[in-house]
Amino acid sequence: MIRRLGYAAILAAMAAPMLVPTDAQAQRRNQMPSREELGTPQSAPIQQQEKNFPLGAAWTVISLNGKPVADRRATLMVDANLRGTGFGGCNTFSAAAYPLRSQGFAVGPLALTKRSCDKGLSEFERAYLTALRGTRNWDLVEGKLVLKGAAGELRFDRAL
Missing domain, CATH: 1.20.5 (Single alpha-helices involved in coiled-coils or other helix-helix interfaces)
Known part of the structure; x- marks a missing residue:
């Protein structure tokens, strides 16, 4: 001791x-x-509020990779069951569509009807669906839905 x-x-x-x-x-x-x-108040770190993906809203494509698509009609809607459906310009499609944390976004394999269309419409649809399938992030900018990924950027306006 x-x-x-x-x-x-x-x-x-x-x-x-x-x-x-x-x-x-x-x-x-x-x-x-x-x-x-010094007169400088201690401030809490600024936290950016997490945005909620607009489930159940219908959207129409207004631009693909920065180019307006006024003459083409393509749509997207993601429902509460995380099922994405829409029209690619020629065919209808559906896929699992998952809004993720930090505004991430994942689209599963597409199920697509097999209607034949003219070459220009088929090329647009292929580019639209490729960009959609490759989407990694989403954002709402001035009321527009923006989907971005390695295959390009899609900008949507709210459909009626």
Whole structure:
């Protein structure tokens, strides 16, 4: 017991000088003004509010990779069961569509009708569905739904 107290007393004596600030440390502390003295309030970090994907809303494509698509009609709707459905310009499609955290977005394999269309319409539909399938992120910008991915960017306006 005495031996234990002896070691504890030695350790305490050795640690005491480390806990007492030196004159230089005390002067530095006295020279630095506090936030209150500077008039800068402590602010909490700004947290960006998580957006909610607009489930159940119908959307019409207005641009594909920055080019307007006024002469083509393509749509998308993601329902509460996370099923994406729509029209690609020639055929209807459906797929699993998952809004993820941090505005991520994943689209599963597409089920597509097999209607034949003219070459221009088929090319547009292929580009639209490729961009949709490759979507990784979504955002709502000025009331428009924007889907972005490696295959391109789709911009939608709310359908009636």
